[in-house]
Amino acid sequence: MVKKYFILVLGCQMNRSDAEKIETILANLGYQSVNSEAEADLIVVVACSIKQSAIDRVYGKAHNWQKRRKTGQLFTILTGCVLDKDKKPLGEIFDLAVDIKDINQIPEKLGVDKSVSVGDYFSVAPKHNSSFQAYVIIMTGCNNYCTFCVVPYTRGQETYKDANELINECKELIKAGYKEITLLGQNVNSYHSGDYGFPKLLSAIDKIEGDFWIRFLSSNPQDFSDDLIEVMANGQHITPYLHFAVQSGDDDILKKMNRRHNVEHYLKIIDKARLTIPNLMVSTDIIVGFPTETEAQFNNTVKLVERVSYDMIYISKYSNRIGTAASKILADDIVKTEKDRREKILTKFLAVSALANNQNYLNQIVDVLVEGHKQGQQFGKTNTFKTVTFASDNNVIGQFVQVKIVEVGSWALFGELVYPVE
Numbered sequence: 401m402v403k404k405y406f407i408l409v410l411g412c413q414m415n416r417s418d419a420e421k422i423e424t425i426l427a428n429l430g431y432q433s434v435n436s437e438a439e440a441d442l443i444v445v446v447a448c449s450i451k452q453s454a455i456d457r458v459y460g461k462a463h464n465w466q467k468r469r470k471t472g473q474l475f476t477i478l479t480g481c482v483l484d485k486d487k488k489p490l491g492e493i494f495d496l497a498v499d500i501k502d503i504n505q506i507p508e509k510l511g512v513d514k515s516v517s518v519g520d521y522f523s524v525a526p527k528h529n530s531s532f533q534a535y536v537i538i539m540t541g542c543n544n545y546c547t548f549c550v551v552p553y554t555r556g557q558e559t560y561k562d563a564n565e566l567i568n569e570c571k572e573l574i575k576a577g578y579k580e581i582t583l584l585g586q587n588v589n590s591y592h593s594g595d596y597g598f599p600k601l602l603s604a605i606d607k608i609e610g611d612f613w614i615r616f617l618s619s620n621p622q623d624f625s626d627d628l629i630e631v632m633a634n635g636q637h638i639t640p641y642l643h644f645a646v647q648s649g650d651d652d653i654l655k656k657m658n659r660r661h662n663v664e665h666y667l668k669i670i671d672k673a674r675l676t677i678p679n680l681m682v683s684t685d686i687i688v689g690f691p692t693e694t695e696a697q698f699n700n701t702v703k704l705v706e707r708v709s710y711d712m713i714y715i716s717k718y719s720n721r722i723g724t725a726a727s728k729i730l731a732d733d734i735v736k737t738e739k740d741r742r743e744k745i746l747t748k749f750l751a752v753s754a755l756a757n758n759q760n761y762l763n764q765i766v767d768v769l770v771e772g773h774k775q776g777q778q779f780g781k782t783n784t785f786k787t788v789t790f791a792s793d794n795n796v797i798g799q800f801v802q803v804k805i806v807e808v809g810s811w812a813l814f815g816e817l818v819y820p821v822e
């Protein structure tokens with residue numbers, strides 16, 4: 401009988417892409433994917449220790465699976481971005497806990513012949529869940545040790561995939577008709593392999609012939625170079641979208657976070673990028689309620705948000721993660737209601753800036769990569785990562801189309817289909 405697996409993914413795009421690698425491994429072992437936990441003989445959880453709520457969810461799920469697990473009907477594997485302090489207790493209610501970089505050992509740990517080799521972490525090809533959008537992991541881990549962050553502890557030091565292998569992987573995807581490639585890493589700007597830094601890698605992928613967009617995530621200011629701005633400005637396929645993590649608009653808080661930039665440096669890069677790259681959209685990550693953050697320090701973040709006029713901010717309310725440097729040296733002293741208030745204030749400023757930025761799209765015709773449809777409407781993204789909704793009777797999912805924008809809100813653009821892009 402064919403064995404069936406279900407993968408539960410929590411957290412960011414890196415975890416989603418890792419799950420696609422695990423799918424390849426399981427498919428090679430003869431497992432078949434199913435859409436529900438109840439049908440599965442094997443459940444893999446790609447977990448995330450960044451938020452306690454995500455870990456609590458794993459506990460809840462794992463407890464529900466115990467009965468089937470104890471009767472031998474179900475085998476469970478825990479992997480992902482998991483802190484040791486979570487891994488130990490969770491390991492007791494899973495059959496197997498595997499470090500994310502060791503997912504290639506899953507066949508051996510499942511008792512399959514050791515000769516079934518799947519190569520190392522980077523050489524496991526993901527089984528992409530989309531036929532037109534692909535994540536490509538260029539690096540994993542992080543050397544930056546921001547005091548609030550678990551990644552250096554869960555994924556370890558940075559390691560990089562070989563540049564030529566990455567270029568070939570992208571060539572294959574484009575040949576297979578993929579329209580959007582997102583290069584992923586915790587800190588893509590520090591990528592290096594042989595004589596390739598990130599700008600050279602991006603430029604090489606941009607030179608591949610075809611009809612596609614390239615995006616990349618995430619960028620941090622400390623190693624963001626002028627070369628990268630030039631490559632983005634001159635690229636044929638590189639989208640004018642920069643996710644550029646700042647975390648706080650206050651220099652003292654940035655120091656306590658062990659971020660290696662200050663506000664002035666951050667703004668200089670944004671100003672230069674906006675001058676050089678036409679129609680650049682900028683998004684960021686901000687933590688509110690970091691330990692000791694005063695009202696005045698929070699107001700510095702508000703000032704930064706007003707100054708940059710972001711298109712999107714991914715706001716996190718600080719949560720104490722045991723094992724991180726911040727948890728050892730700083731008390732989580734901002735109460736939840738205050739964190740909620742600060743989050744609401746930033747969201748209000750964001751709604752205003754995003755709406756103002758979106759007004760520029762009114763009556764413009766934009767290219768959209770169509771991602772899906774809902775209630776008779778199709779939706780997709782512009783190259784600037786704006787969500788566009790429009791009506792169409794034809795199924796144009798996975799295609800580039802042109803849409804005239806007739807209405808805008810803070811979080812979406814609404815338009816009319818002009819015609820499919822040739």
Ligand code: SF4
Nearest residue numbers: 542545546549551586
């Ligand atoms: S750069 Fe990003 S991944 Fe690395 S430690 Fe800082 S927040 Fe975490």
